[in-house]
Amino acid sequence: MFAYYADHFVLPLPEGHRFPMAKYRMLRDRIAQQLPGVALQVALPAADEDLALAHTPEYIDAIANGTLPPAAQREIGFPWSEAMAERAWRSVGATVAASRQAVHDGVAGNLAGGTHHAYAHKGSGFCVFNDVAVAARRMQAEHAAGRDGGSPPLQVAVIDLDVHQGNGTAHIFQGDDSVFTLSLHGARNFPFRKEAGDLDVDLPDGCGDVEYLQALDEALAVLEQRCTPGLVFYLAGADPHEGDRLGRLAVTHDGLEARDRRVFDWAWQRRIPLVFAMAGGYGNDLEDTIQAQLTTWRVALQYHQRWQNVRP
Template identity: 70%
Template sequence: MQVFYATQFVLPLPPGHRFPMAKYQLLRDRLADELPGIRLAQALPASDGELALAHTPGYIQAISDGSVDPRIQREIGFPWSPAMAERARRSVGATISACRAAFQDGVAANIAGGTHHAYADKGGGFCVFNDAAVASRLMQAEWGRQRAKPLRVAIVDLDVHQGNGTARIFHGDPTVFTLSLHGQKNFPFRKEPSDLDVDLPDGCGDDEYLSALEGALDELDRRFDPGLVIYLAGADPHEGDRLGRLKLTWDGLEARDRRVFDWAWQRGVPLAFAMAGGYGTRIEDTVQVQVNTFRVAVQYWRRWQNRAR
């Protein structure tokens, strides 16, 4: 299974910064050690033209040269640096490559990504560029060169925080379905309407969550027929997350992942996934949630390979 990374680009964050940058390298190391079915590849950077499919030229330029409005930089939550700008491009590039690989292999992944708080003209909440939005638009453009029918993309966002930037970018677009299952009282406090929003109460556990997910996937099935799924497999619904406020166990999160992969598999729809948020009180717990997601993914990737024989 092809997995793309940009872990060599580490942001120079100040001491005590709450973003767990180290989780990406820890995840990559564990995947390399524990999952021989994975083929790791360095992500290429997204170009200005690719980013412009979802972002304004002025915002792209400001991130590139550091001329970002200080208010927007504060909303992003990272200080500007050349490494920040390059890593943001590579994170988008990793999801682009994962989508292309998913069309080829059925399932593929980005070790980072899931930057769903980025709007067309600004970032926010540790998100600079919106990787799922750019990748969706680019896959549609590449698809359209050879097919008359447009590619329909379902973005299944299971980060604990609502995908406000993604919802806004695709508002009113019938070719992209945005589904967000998130904490009702959690960030962002001003939410944008997705095609389907499912609000969850603080303290929501496995049974309630999985029932809500099942209902959401049933509604997605009734309303939309995708040719590609982009899955944001956030680790932050875990009960040990500092920012999540939900109470999913290891087993609950694995059941969540398995249900999403199975939904796409049963319909023969390629799936690319990104890791999105994860802010565990113990960084090892966040990484374990993500490793478990990859274990499930490899099982479904193998099913796709057997189907192709």
């Protein structure tokens, strides 16, 4: 199973910055040690024309040339640097590459990504570009180029299980019937002004395994009624975990694994290729975040094997 990464582009963050940049390299190292079935691949930068499928030319230029105003940099949460721009391009490139691989193999992922707070015209909440939005548009374009006149356009479902609502993704795809955005998130968590997605499920502070998994089951049932996707993007945030300092929920490691299995199994039962990204994770003990993410990759590898067993 292919996994794409760009963690060697480390942002020069100020001392004491709250973003746990080290988690990406930690996860890659752990996968290399424990999951030999995962093929680690360096992500190439996304093409500018791909970024333009979901972002405005002015915003892309501002990130490329370092002309982003200070207020816009503060909203993102990262100061601009060449490394910041390079990483942003490659993080999107990782999800685009994983999408193409998932269409071929059934499952593939990005060791980072899930940057769902980025809008078409701006970044926010540690998100520069919206990797899933770009990749969804790119895969729809490639599907359209390769289909005959009788086949339908590619329908895409975004299953966003980061603890924060995917406001940027929801805004980019508002009014677009070809993309269904599903988000389970903390009702009282960032972003405090939510955007309307196709299905938004607000969860109370302290929500535990039973309530969380019931909400997910109900959401997946609604998704099936309202969308017939040909491709699924899964944002497997580790931040619903009870030990996350930004999460406010109380989902255990067992609960997160059950969550992952529900999503992968939902796609597998319908033979829908699935692309996944790590999205958020801010454990008080960073090992909790890495453990949750490693479990996601272990589950993904099991479902990838199922795909290989049925392929001709």
